[in-house]
Amino acid sequence: MRLLLAFACMNGFKLFQVDVKSAFLNGLVNKEIFVSQALGFQEHLYPNHVYKLKRALYGLKQAPRQWYKMLSSFLLSNHYEKGKIHKTLFIKNSNYVVILVQIYVNDITFGSSNDKLCEKFVTTM
Numbered sequence: 001m002r003l004l005l006a007f008a009c010m011n012g013f014k015l016f017q018v019d020v021k022s023a024f025l026n027g028l029v030n031k032e033i034f035v036s037q038a039l040g041f042q043e044h045l046y047p048n049h050v051y052k053l054k055r056a057l058y059g060l061k062q063a064p065r066q067w068y069k070m071l072s073s074f075l076l077s078n079h080y081e082k083g084k085i086h087k088t089l090f091i092k093n094s095n096y097v098v099i100l101v102q103i104y105v106n107d108i109t110f111g112s113s114n115d116k117l118c119e120k121f122v123t124t125m
Helices: 002-011 063-077 115-124
Strands: 016-017 034-036 050-052 091-094 097-104 107-112
Touching: 002 016, 002 097, 016 115, 050 115, 063 091, 063 097, 097 115, 107 115
Parallel strands: none
Antiparallel strands: 016 107, 034 050, 091 097, 097 107
């Protein structure tokens, strides 16, 4: 993150930050995970039943990993390149103009010297 901020200052980038509130709900679970019913939200007819998860939940150990996996595959399919040193940094070159996207858990920081690339990123997301 510090490198992105330094690079943005040196090159006159405008940076934007997005906090994805429902990030972990977008990660699909690739294993069978069962959770017990939360206190106060038990089914009256079946109080001892458990739920099988289809999607990750906030607080689940696998949730950040599944979110990153889904988001990185989406960015790679949209012609972004994954950083060689920092795997959470994605770069897209478009006609000699660069857009940088940094992922940190459920926060996305992105910027470019070209405002149209930033607008295109927002509509793509």
